[in-house]
Amino acid sequence: MKADGIGARVTRKEDQRFLTGNGQYTDDITLSHQTYAAFVRSPHAHATINDIDTRAAAAMPGVVAIFTGKDIAATGIGGLPCGWLINNKDGTPMKEPPHHILAVDKARYVGDQVAVVIAETIEQARAAAEAVEVDYGVLPAVADTATASKAKASVHDAAADNVCYVWGHGDAAAVDRAIASAHKVSTLDIVNNRLIPNAIEPRAANAAYDKSSDSYTLYVSNQNPHVERLLMCAFVLGIPEHKVRVVAPDVGGGFGSKIFLYAEETVLVWASKRVGRPIKWTADRMESFLSDAHGRDHVTRVQMAMDGNGKFTGMKVTTTANVGAYLSTFASCVPTILYATLLAGQYATPAIYCEVTAVFTNTSPVDAYRGAGRPEATYVVERIVETAARDMGLDPAEIRRRNFITTFPYATPVGLTYDIGDYHACLEKAVKLADYAGFPARQAEAKARGKLRGIGFSSYIEACGLAPSNVAGALGARAGLFEAGEVRVHPTGKVTVFTGSHSHGQGHETTFAQVVADRLGIPIDDVDIQHGDTGKVLFGMGTYGSRSLAVGGTAIVKAVDKVIAKGKKIAAHLLEAADTDIEFKDGVFRVAGTDKNVPFASVALTAYVPHNYPLDKLEPGLNENAFYDPTNFTYPAGTHICEVEIDPDTGKTEIVKFTAVDDFGNIINPMIVEGQVHGGLAQGIGQALLEGCVYDKESGQLLTATYMDYAMPRADDLPNFTVGTHVTPCTHNPLGVKGCGEAGAIGSPPALINAITHAIGVRDIAMPATPERVWRAIQSRA
Amino acid sequence: MTIHISMKVNGKAVSADVAASTTLVEFIREHLRLTGTHVGCNTAQCGACTVHVDGRAVKSCNMLAAQASGAEVTTIEGLASANGDMHPMQAAFKEHHGLQCGFCTPGMVMSALELKGRFPNATDEQIREALDGNFCRCTGYQNIVKAVKAGLAA
Numbered sequence: 001m002k003a004d005g006i007g008a009r010v011t012r013k014e015d016q017r018f019l020t021g022n023g024q025y026t027d028d029i030t031l032s033h034q035t036y037a038a039f040v041r042s043p044h045a046h047a048t049i050n051d052i053d054t055r056a057a058a059a060m061p062g063v064v065a066i067f068t069g070k071d072i073a074a075t076g077i078g079g080l081p082c083g084w085l086i087n088n089k090d091g092t093p094m095k096e097p098p099h100h101i102l103a104v105d106k107a108r109y110v111g112d113q114v115a116v117v118i119a120e121t122i123e124q125a126r127a128a129a130e131a132v133e134v135d136y137g138v139l140p141a142v143a144d145t146a147t148a149s150k151a152k153a154s155v156h157d158a159a160a161d162n163v164c165y166v167w168g169h170g171d172a173a174a175v176d177r178a179i180a181s182a183h184k185v186s187t188l189d190i191v192n193n194r195l196i197p198n199a200i201e202p203r204a205a206n207a208a209y210d211k212s213s214d215s216y217t218l219y220v221s222n223q224n225p226h227v228e229r230l231l232m233c234a235f236v237l238g239i240p241e242h243k244v245r246v247v248a249p250d251v252g253g254g255f256g257s258k259i260f261l262y263a264e265e266t267v268l269v270w271a272s273k274r275v276g277r278p279i280k281w282t283a284d285r286m287e288s289f290l291s292d293a294h295g296r297d298h299v300t301r302v303q304m305a306m307d308g309n310g311k312f313t314g315m316k317v318t319t320t321a322n323v324g325a326y327l328s329t330f331a332s333c334v335p336t337i338l339y340a341t342l343l344a345g346q347y348a349t350p351a352i353y354c355e356v357t358a359v360f361t362n363t364s365p366v367d368a369y370r371g372a373g374r375p376e377a378t379y380v381v382e383r384i385v386e387t388a389a390r391d392m393g394l395d396p397a398e399i400r401r402r403n404f405i406t407t408f409p410y411a412t413p414v415g416l417t418y419d420i421g422d423y424h425a426c427l428e429k430a431v432k433l434a435d436y437a438g439f440p441a442r443q444a445e446a447k448a449r450g451k452l453r454g455i456g457f458s459s460y461i462e463a464c465g466l467a468p469s470n471v472a473g474a475l476g477a478r479a480g481l482f483e484a485g486e487v488r489v490h491p492t493g494k495v496t497v498f499t500g501s502h503s504h505g506q507g508h509e510t511t512f513a514q515v516v517a518d519r520l521g522i523p524i525d526d527v528d529i530q531h532g533d534t535g536k537v538l539f540g541m542g543t544y545g546s547r548s549l550a551v552g553g554t555a556i557v558k559a560v561d562k563v564i565a566k567g568k569k570i571a572a573h574l575l576e577a578a579d580t581d582i583e584f585k586d587g588v589f590r591v592a593g594t595d596k597n598v599p600f601a602s603v604a605l606t607a608y609v610p611h612n613y614p615l616d617k618l619e620p621g622l623n624e625n626a627f628y629d630p631t632n633f634t635y636p637a638g639t640h641i642c643e644v645e646i647d648p649d650t651g652k653t654e655i656v657k658f659t660a661v662d663d664f665g666n667i668i669n670p671m672i673v674e675g676q677v678h679g680g681l682a683q684g685i686g687q688a689l690l691e692g693c694v695y696d697k698e699s700g701q702l703l704t705a706t707y708m709d710y711a712m713p714r715a716d717d718l719p720n721f722t723v724g725t726h727v728t729p730c731t732h733n734p735l736g737v738k739g740c741g742e743a744g745a746i747g748s749p750p751a752l753i754n755a756i757t758h759a760i761g762v763r764d765i766a767m768p769a770t771p772e773r774v775w776r777a778i779q780s781r782a
Numbered sequence: 783m784t785i786h787i788s789m790k791v792n793g794k795a796v797s798a799d800v801a802a803s804t805t806l807v808e809f810i811r812e813h814l815r816l817t818g819t820h821v822g823c824n825t826a827q828c829g830a831c832t833v834h835v836d837g838r839a840v841k842s843c844n845m846l847a848a849q850a851s852g853a854e855v856t857t858i859e860g861l862a863s864a865n866g867d868m869h870p871m872q873a874a875f876k877e878h879h880g881l882q883c884g885f886c887t888p889g890m891v892m893s894a895l896e897l898k899g900r901f902p903n904a905t906d907e908q909i910r911e912a913l914d915g916n917f918c919r920c921t922g923y924q925n926i927v928k929a930v931k932a933g934l935a936a
Contacts, residue, residue: 020861021859022859198919252886253885254883285828671879715913718923720924
């Protein structure tokens with residue numbers, strides 16, 4: 001193995017700037033003649049906007065401009081689009097009510113933007129925003145997921161029953177037959193709690209208009225700048241795409257919440273031309289809580305039918321999913337395409353049916369959050385599997401062994417084809433690492449101390465490497481899901497790589513450089529990765545769904561291979577040999593079977609100084625780009641085992657051991673992969689133990705809008721994790737990689753809740769399993 | 783109301799007339815343009831804005847610039863040596879992958895450095911407790927704890 005190549009534990013190239021204070025995040029960028037924006041946000045969950053009086057605010061010091069929804073609507077600007085069409089069971093399309101970038105007639109959630117104030121300083125903008133007088137007519141709010149479709153009030157007139165769609169997937173009749181003829185049917189009613197992503201860098205944007213070129217530059221904290229530009233230009237503002245440059249510089253965490261096109265940056269771009277000066281907006285933390293797209297929020301009933309041996313014969317899932325007040329960019333596909341297709345899990349369940357009712361409520365939009373649909377699916381599957389084991393009197397590891405898929409490729413009854421995996425291997429490795437055999441002794445020892453010990457499993461699968469465009473298109477995607485990459489070899493043989501993926505913590509600048517350095521046989525220091533700028537990168541679909549390496553990395557590999565192929569032709573000319581006789585290895589082109597060779601850097605120089613060059617056959621230069629559209633999803637999978645100890649007097653849960661064994665396919669940088677797993681686990685454990693977004697069901701007020709009310713995982717809330725891997729290389733991309741960014745957040749919540757319910761002997765406990773809830777559950781049992 | 787303040791920041795004397803309401807982090811970021819110190823919440827909970835004031839780790843969003851007048855302030859930009867070599871604590875974060883997106887990192891490093899005086903041989907538990915005023919959403923903290931331990935020992 002090359003010391004800085006594929007598989008090596010290389011420290012990160014990006015760390016120098018982050019550790020010395022030289023990172024450049026959006027709010028760090030201040031432009032000449034900068035102005036600042038503050039948004040006037042609705043304090044009501046649901047209200048008519050009768051009148052907006054901006055006169056007093058406009059007269060305040062430093063105010064440059066004030067715009068309302070009517071000002072924007074008057075210029076014919078459309079609303080924010082949804083990127084995925086979901087059809088109802090009857091084939092009719094979902095409801096897509098308009099999502100104005102500033103509310104026009106009604107405010108539909110607490111935090112909905114109704115006006116923007118632009119001023120010389122942020123203090124002046126905020127003070128003037130306070131002085132904007134909005135006459136609201138308060139309406140009854142719809143804020144409860146389970147009852148939204150029966151509420152008297154309607155969030156949108158176009159969806160009187162608040163239903164966005166009712167979608168079905170799978171063979172309902174086959175599942176009904178399986179349930180009717182089952183030896184046993186286990187049933188569980190569960191809630192996947194709503195979460196607020198909370199990237200530590202708040203969303204921010206800075207938009208500037210240049211009159212001389214009639215063009216715009218937008219700096220924005222975003223995970224996919226090209227998609228941001230495309231949606232904003234083509235679907236909202238009607239600005240020619242080539243007149244807008246979107247830069248997503250260093251981004252302080254995304255976790256899905258920065259995938260989407262938001263109203264704020266769109267307003268800023270629109271207003272920047274009118275104001276003629278750059279406009280910056282940075283969310284304060286409460287704005288982040290109110291206006292970042294939230295995650296999860298499902299209410300589900302699941303039934304698992306089994307035969308006498310605990311073999312699964314059918315599964316039925318009925319889910320109500322909250323999409324919030326408006327459809328965010330990918331809101332519609334998260335609780336459908338990214339959810340129901342994963343309900344087979346790692347099991348050969350022959351029949352599965354899922355029905356999803358998506359409801360509008362007077363709450364913040366809900367969209368992808370780390371895992372996006374797959375954590376919700378895994379929570380359903382792994383909770384019912386563990387419950388089924390208990391109902392059947394089977395060991396939780398044993399029921400999984402009896403039902404695992406073992407032959408590949410495997411076509412699930414919910415539309416995916418798993419290319420490869422070894423679920424037994426991950427399970428057995430996790431069982432060993434967790435010392436499952438020693439659990440009864442540890443449980444007895446804890447009992448002697450008056451403590452309750454429990455252990456829980458979760459054998460998750462996810463579909464990553466989003467996505468084969470033709471498959472996604474057939475399922476309603478309104479965009480392609482390929483990735484683009486460009487490899488620019490400089491005359492000296494140094495390399496700049498441009499990728500459409502975006503790094504906001506994942507370490508692409510290192511991992512991608514390792515891949516390129518390895519393939520070209522050059523030092524990693526000779527390779528730099530550029531991303532996050534539509535002015536530099538030819539195109540991109542961005543980073544989400546653990547796709548960057550499997551899709552973005554493959555695009556780069558394809559471009560590298562084109563460089564090598566062209567290099568071989570140049571080398572053949574230099575070495576006076578046939579193209580087909582040239583081989584490339586360890587950075588050297590060689591005539592096969594001889595010592596005649598020319599190094600990579602010499603070929604690069606020849607390409608740019610073509611004095612001795614096959615100009616009749618080849619163009620000069622050594623710069624290649626490639627687009628890669630995957631042929632299948634990738635399927636990372638693994639087993640997580642959580643062991644907890646609960647103090648019955650306080651209800652406090654301590655995670656005594658958390659073991660995760662994951663199959664991510666080949667691993668480029670094990671250090672980075674471990675870090676991704678740790679971070680995902682922390683978010684999954686946060687969901688299960690600490691984090692819960694709460695709206696008041698009557699008023700629709702967000703009750704958890706500060707760090708005093710929303711429990712973020714802190715260093716002393718979490719254990720050290722025991723992590724391991726098992727490798728089955730992905731069969732359909734050249735690196736054999738699957739993706740690792742979301743696994744921790746997907747696998748861990750059911751393992752933890754299975755452990756808690758095991759410890760205290762209850763069927764279910766709501767997430768987050770706070771000490772109060774655990775204590776009450778213990779009392780209810782007594 | 784404006785107020786005249788002067789202090790040493792990263793060893794350099796600075797002074798300015800600022801609004802009395804100017805927080806230390808605003809002064810550092812907006813007036814001195816030292817943007818390595820970040821704002822994640824402005825309510826003293828996330829710790830991204832942590833700097834040292836007279837050797838103490840302080841959340842600079844919750845301190846007025848005027849309160850730091852006359853003090854010696856150190857920010858993340860002040861840690862590396864003149865030749866660019868990182869401070870051992872910074873180097874330990876790199877070596878042990880104690881950072882991902884980098885946004886919480888400056889505050890995390892400044893908080894970690896303060897431990898040197900208090901717990902030079904800190905255990906994992908002590909480090910976790912001591913860092914509970916600094917949020918990290920990326921790492922799950924495990925590698926931060928590893929890095930801090932190594933940084934304290936260096």
